[in-house]
Amino acid sequence: MKHNAVTTSAAAQRTSVYRPSIMSRLKRDKWMYALLLPGLIYFLVFKYVPMWGVLLAFKNYQPFLGFWKSEWVGFEHFRLFFTNPDFFMLLRNTLVLSFYNLIFFFPAPIIAALMLNEVRIALYKRAVQTLIYVPHFISMVIVASLTYVFLTTEGGPVNEWLSAHTGKTVDFLTSPDWFRPLIIIQTIWKECGWGTIIFLAALAAVDVEQYEAAIVDGANRLRQLWHITLPALRSTIVILLILRMGHVLDNGFEQIYLMLNPLNRENAEVFDTYVYMMGITQGAFSYSTAVGLFKSVVGVILVLGTNWLAKRFGQSGLY
Structure with missing residues (x-):
């Protein structure tokens, strides 16, 4: 018995994992x-x-x-910021724009990736991918300039067409009601194609045999999409959603600033442009830093909260 115990101990030592x-x-x-x-x-x-x-x-x-x-x-600067009459306007504009982005832009790359995944002609698929990737590399200044050229009331083709068919023109660029739709349309056009890369990579990892087994069981394309494709994207969607929640108060400065003017400021002014206006143009460095810190703290809280909810619902989350 003693010999067996010594042999077992020696074998255990030899098979132990070496940790450098x-x-x-x-x-x-x-x-x-x-x-x-x-x-x-x-x-x-x-x-x-x-x-x-x-x-x-x-x-x-x-x-x-x-x-x-x-x-x-x-905390004096924070007190001044929270009691500022513009605070609730900025908060409303920022949250509404983020909500629109979450509802309309966030699903757009997913839908585009699912559609591209169904294309069976490789040449056509690569051509479409190239066309929808290109806008990502176009400067936002160019995007805003194109928007102005197409939508201006002074010779813009869209208003020229409206004038010829309805006898009226629409002031898209200065109307507060049109600001948010224009921002969402610009974002989808510019970034939707680039966002499909992550989802297409996730779809490439799906085992083809699952689709073959589903076809044998009589599943049509819609059933395959619902029971195989979407579950394969679930973890990627959750992680990107968690990261997206960190940018709820961060709508991006350049795009908003380029489309902002005194006539649409009521719906266009957000925290990012407000920080620029107060910090750079008016020299209130401490005050603008307090606004930026407020945005960052809210972003961290939202990321941690969304990650906690994801884990509660059985997803892996960020950590």
């Missing part, structure tokens, strides 16, 4: 870790080091006094 130290792993895979350096340096320099600047939100920053000599004011 951190230094040995770094030495062994040094070139692999070297590939991480550009990304790590980027995030360190442009993401983490600038976080030191959020302290401006708690100071009354004066450029001639410098950062350290400027007076600490605590």
Whole structure:
């Protein structure tokens, strides 16, 4: 019995998993870790080091006094922001635009990917993919310029057609009611194709035998889509939705700023343009930093909350 116990112990020691130290792993895979350096340096320099600047939100920053000599004011800038008459207008405009993006833009790449996945002619599929990818590489300045050229009341083809057929023109560019639809249409046209890349990659991993088995069982295309294709995309959709929730108060500055004018400001002004106006044009650096910090904190809370809900419903989430 003693001999058997010793033999068993020795075998267990031989089969135990060897766990190399951190230094040995770094030495062994040094070139692999070297590939991480550009990304790590980027995030360190442009993401983490600038976080030191959020302290401006708690100071009354004066450029001639410098950062350290400027007076600490605590949460004064946040109090001014939350009591500002424009706060609820900014919050409403930002949330409504984010809601429209979530309802109309977020499903668009999914639908486009599902449609492309059903195309069986490879040449036609590649041609369509190329055409819908191209707008992503067009500058938003060009997109706004094209929008102006097509929709202006002074010679724009859309209003020329409306005038010829209805006798009336529509002031798309200055009407507050048309601002949000124009932003959503621009976003879908520019980014829908590029967003399909992730979903097409997820669909490429689906086992073809599942479709073949479904066909044998008599499932039509719609049944295959519902029971095989969509479940394959579920985890990808959930992760992208969680990440999207972090941008609920971040509608993007450039697009909004290019389409913003005094006549549509009632529906167009959002937190991003407000930060630019207060921080750059009016020099209220501490106040604009407080607004930006408020956006970031809300984004983190929404990401964590959405991730928690995803796990509650049985999804993997971000972590």
